[in-house]
Amino acid sequence: MPLIEVSNLRKTYGERVAVDDVSFHVEQGEIFGILGTNGAGKTTTVECLQGLRTPDSGTMSVLGLDPGKDHTALRQRLGSQLQESRLPDKIKVHEALDLYASFYANPADTGDLLAKLGLTGQRDQYFGKLSGGQKQRVSIALALVGRPEVAVLDELTTGLDPHARRDTWKLVETVRDAGVTVLLVTHFMDEAERLCDRLAIFDAGRVVATGTPAELRDRAGKSTLDEAFVTLTGRD
Numbered sequence: 176m177p178l179i180e181v182s183n184l185r186k187t188y189g190e191r192v193a194v195d196d197v198s199f200h201v202e203q204g205e206i207f208g209i210l211g212t213n214g215a216g217k218t219t220t221v222e223c224l225q226g227l228r229t230p231d232s233g234t235m236s237v238l239g240l241d242p243g244k245d246h247t248a249l250r251q252r253l254g255s256q257l258q259e260s261r262l263p264d265k266i267k268v269h270e271a272l273d274l275y276a277s278f279y280a281n282p283a284d285t286g287d288l289l290a291k292l293g294l295t296g297q298r299d300q301y302f303g304k305l306s307g308g309q310k311q312r313v314s315i316a317l318a319l320v321g322r323p324e325v326a327v328l329d330e331l332t333t334g335l336d337p338h339a340r341r342d343t344w345k346l347v348e349t350v351r352d353a354g355v356t357v358l359l360v361t362h363f364m365d366e367a368e369r370l371c372d373r374l375a376i377f378d379a380g381r382v383v384a385t386g387t388p389a390e391l392r393d394r395a396g397k398s399t400l401d402e403a404f405v406t407l408t409g410r411d
């Protein structure tokens with residue numbers, strides 16, 4: 176049974192249809208990408224999956240739970256990275272981690288987690304003083320502190336330099352290799368190609384294709400995911 180199953184999901188904001196008849200599934204242990212341009216409905220979809228938004232219609236199952244009904248149980252088993260750094264500048268790294276750890280019944284050891292993410296030296300630093308890459312690593316640490324079975328990582332490398340992006344990608348692979356299923360929201364084709372085992376291409380609230388990066392390239396008859404994306408979204 177898939178770890179995540181979404182069928183015919185629809186979500187509107189007033190007149191605006193943000194997500195329209197979206198279906199896909201995610202298998203245990205994979206990095207699954209939700210790829211699309213701005214406003215494609217990616218964040219709305221993962222917010223519904225986390226029980227943060229109520230869809231208008233459709234069904235969802237995450238770890239066998241219904242996000243709408245089993246929100247509290249799901250929160251213990253799912254880790255979320257914030258789309259932007261929403262931490263106050265004046266919180267220290269270890270304070271943020273301890274705070275998030277307190278939300279979970281069986282949190283990870285925060286010292287170990289900081290070491291794994293290369294943040295031991297930043298333990299006592301204010302969040303506001305960190306570099307972009309360090310902030311991103313803190314937000315990944317916050318997503319992992321509850322020992323989640325599924326981690327939702329949204330716009331992971333936006334604003335990072337090429338070295339920090341590559342370091343972050345390696346980190347995501349380490350997370351997956353430790354057995355965590357990763358739902359990766361991105362609008363970067365190179366990131367999706369490099370990291371995702373399978374992905375769904377979103378466009379204007381709909382899923383236009385799902386598959387491995389190689390399958391999507393083949394289907395579109397293109398040599399890069401970038402070109403395949405343009406073809407599959409009908410923008411050729």
Ligand SMILES: Nc1ncnc2c1ncn2[C@@H]1O[C@H](COP(=O)(O)OP(=O)(O)OP(=O)(O)O)[C@@H](O)[C@H]1O
Pocket residue numbers: 188191192193194211212213214215216217218219220362
């Ligand atoms: N709270 C809201 N109220 C009204 N409209 C919203 C709200 N949140 C999102 N939308 C609209 O719904 C559509 C889908 O937005 P969503 O944030 O899900 O897309 P996205 O693919 O994650 O985009 P981005 O990459 O820019 O984050 C957009 O047109 C957006 O303007």
